[in-house]
Amino acid sequence: MTAILKRVAVVAAVAATQLTAVAVKFDYPFPLDANGAYTANVMREYNAGAGTTKPVVGGATGPGVSLEYSLLNSVDGAGEKTQWNGGTANDPTKYATVQYTLADTYLIKEFNHSYLGGNTTPTSYQISVSTTGFGAMTPVVSGGTPGTNQWDVLTTPVAAKYIEYRWQGTNPSYQYIMLQEFRAYADGANLPAITTTAGFDVVAMRASGPVTATKVSGNWQYDSENNIIDLDQFTYLRGAGGGDALVVVDLGKTHAVQAFSLGFYQGQTWGSGARIELSEDGASYTSVFSQTTSLGSAKEVYLASPVDARYVRLTNYGGSNGALSDFQVFGVAIPEPASASLLLLSAAGLLRPRRG
Ligand SMILES: [Ca+2]
Ligand SMILES: [Ca+2]
Structure with a gap:
């Protein structure tokens, strides 16, 4: 409750100063890879203005x-x-x-x-x-x-x-x-x-520590669920039929989530479609995307406005045995209140006062 009140107060302060920043400067710690580079692939930035994750x-x-x-x-x-x-x-x-x-x-x-x-x-x-x-x-x-x-x-x-x-x-x-x-x-x-208007792939960045995937229901093949978050296009997860199969990706902390990408292996598909649901607490989910016709290749989903979420639940309708190689989630981590980042995030419209 305290954090929410602080956030509302900061948003109000931003409105008063009429900041007009568009790009967000990430001045909170960003993870680096073994070569000293940020783990965000800048070729896959979500561009809110263009409504795309591609250059x-x-x-x-x-x-x-x-x-x-x-x-x-x-x-x-x-x-x-x-x-x-x-x-x-x-x-x-x-x-x-x-x-x-x-x-x-x-x-x-x-x-x-x-x-x-x-x-x-x-x-x-x-x-x-x-x-x-x-x-x-x-x-x-x-x-x-x-x-x-x-x-x-x-x-x-x-x-x-x-x-x-x-x-x-x-x-x-x-x-x-x-x-x-x-x-x-x-x-x-x-x-x-680095700066961004709406975010890089949170799964690839692991910006808030480990990102995990867990099969939660339905029938899956013996493939590891980790295969959809391992940044390796040659490993994948397949359903095993018999009804809907669900997997949850935990981003580690709450993010302002803006877009998704499902990368399938070599043209494979989920023939009965998929659903994406978001949750802050891992218990109560809200559906933000559902398609009951076949989807495949690189399916991208863009939300009309960012949604705060830590947990992303993905449903493979019917448990299709199509091979999903990578599941990407685009957004920005919501930093602790009272930081400069929060001011800029607020000015960019990425944070909103929430119900207390
Ligand atoms: Ca993979
Ligand atoms: Ca490709």
């Missing part, structure tokens, strides 16, 4: 380019593929370039790109960045054949809003590149801290 993706260019599937598949949070069948076999003059425009400028510390593997991996690649536009790109990473799950850590972080990724295949039999996901992470050692 703007430009078309593919380059001699001999021919694409199958959408370029958005490379930033959809799922194991879907952006596939290039361009050029002729073993022709080093052929390549493809794809351009990403982020929601904001970030000081990038590391990139991650993943592939289906084998002959579908490039034989060389290059990543370039810019803060002003695609006419003035600076190469920052280049290499030969990347690993299936390739990490590139920059010695010196670079500011980037525009990112260009070029890949080339010189496989002797064909050029057949399957880029499954492209990620970028901001440096954690430099200020200012």
